[in-house]
Amino acid sequence: MTSPVAGAGSAPHPPDYAPVPRSALGPALNDQGYYVGRVERNLYWVTDGVYQSAFLTTPDGVVLFDAPPSIGHNLRRAVDEIAAANGVSNTVTHLVYSHHHADHAAASSLFDGDVARIGHEETRRLLLRDNDPARPAPEVTFADRYRLEVGGERAELAWHGPNHSPDNIYIHFPGHDTLMFIDVVNAGWVPIYNLNLSEDVIGYMGAPATALSYPWTHFICGHLGRLATRDDVAVHQQYIADIEASSREALASVDPVPFYVAAGENAWAGVKGHLDAVTERAAAPIIAKYTGVLAAADIEVFTTTTTFAIMQSLRLDRGPSGPVHP
Ligand SMILES: [Zn+2]
Numbered sequence: 001m002t003s004p005v006a007g008a009g010s011a012p013h014p015p016d017y018a019p020v021p022r023s024a025l026g027p028a029l030n031d032q033g034y035y036v037g038r039v040e041r042n043l044y045w046v047t048d049g050v051y052q053s054a055f056l057t058t059p060d061g062v063v064l065f066d067a068p069p070s071i072g073h074n075l076r077r078a079v080d081e082i083a084a085a086n087g088v089s090n091t092v093t094h095l096v097y098s099h100h101h102a103d104h105a106a107a108s109s110l111f112d113g114d115v116a117r118i119g120h121e122e123t124r125r126l127l128l129r130d131n132d133p134a135r136p137a138p139e140v141t142f143a144d145r146y147r148l149e150v151g152g153e154r155a156e157l158a159w160h161g162p163n164h165s166p167d168n169i170y171i172h173f174p175g176h177d178t179l180m181f182i183d184v185v186n187a188g189w190v191p192i193y194n195l196n197l198s199e200d201v202i203g204y205m206g207a208p209a210t211a212l213s214y215p216w217t218h219f220i221c222g223h224l225g226r227l228a229t230r231d232d233v234a235v236h237q238q239y240i241a242d243i244e245a246s247s248r249e250a251l252a253s254v255d256p257v258p259f260y261v262a263a264g265e266n267a268w269a270g271v272k273g274h275l276d277a278v279t280e281r282a283a284a285p286i287i288a289k290y291t292g293v294l295a296a297a298d299i300e301v302f303t304t305t306t307t308f309a310i311m312q313s314l315r316l317d318r319g320p321s322g323p324v325h326p
Contacts, residue, residue: 021293021294023188024188034046039178049225053066057086057088060150063095063155064095069106073107095116096171097120098181116140119138120167155172156173157169158170164199170210170211177215180221182221185232201312251314286307
């Protein structure tokens with residue numbers, strides 16, 4: 001059967017986006033579609049070019065941090081490859097969840113048996129709620145801080161409030177000069193829609209400063225193909241700060257009255273006209289400034305949806321939401 005739609009069944013043609021800056025890209029993947037590299041000493045990271053995971057090899061076994069399903073069985077291959085090369089155990093004894101989201105955790109069920117699952121107490125609550133067999137709930141939980149010590153190695157887990165998700169934690173490796181903190185900063189790339197699909201805008205905006213308050217040189221951010229640096233976090237902070245400033249300017253300078261007058265009795269049409277105009281005015285200079293600096297900055301919907309979320313948070317969380325009626 002032939003389709004009446006021209007080109008149906010063939011790959012869609014992507015729009016003509018700006019070239020991805022070479023600095024946003026990481027090492028080449030192997031034939032199986034992954035790269036595993038040393039972060040420092042016995043701490044390793046794994047990527048498929050889009051998602052990232054990490055693991056510690058110790059004399060007492062391997063500690064795995066996140067299990068993205070897109071990397072999937074390549075996590076086992078990466079651990080086996082490194083364990084064999086270094087003559088250490090490849091048994092995964094501990095699995096730490098950064099947060100409950102399936103895209104970073106749904107390969108965790110591939111590691112069963114005696115593995116100890118560790119996560120924030122809210123991660124446990126949300127995983128019990130979601131009842132996904134691919135993501136068994138952690139049985140070892142904590143509220144604020146947890147020190148994980150395995151085979152003489154240490155990871156400090158900490159919860160500093162909601163940000164991307166209610167349960168997203170900071171994982172500090174003091175003996176490896178490394179911080180792992182997922183889904184807030186994308187190394188070399190803009191956040192995707194709505195501040196990386198984040199639930200708490202104010203928490204998301206403040207999280208990079210918390211990340212920078214730790215001592216570290218290497219940053220495992222969860223996306224995309226390379227590790228991040230302190231400079232990457234600073235560029236991300238500037239992008240968000242620019243959106244905040246631009247949103248304030250647009251909120252103050254776009255007059256809502258004509259939109260409501262034009263909308264007549266359809267109040268929601270007035271809201272749409274006004275907020276779309278504010279969003280467009282606020283986002284345009286950000287898209288122009290960061291195209292060529294952060295990869296995918298010219299995919300406008302990412303910056304416009306992030307701008308919309310920040311602009312709404314400025315109104316609703318920080319206030320004022322609008323003038324007080326006389
Ligand atoms: Zn997430």
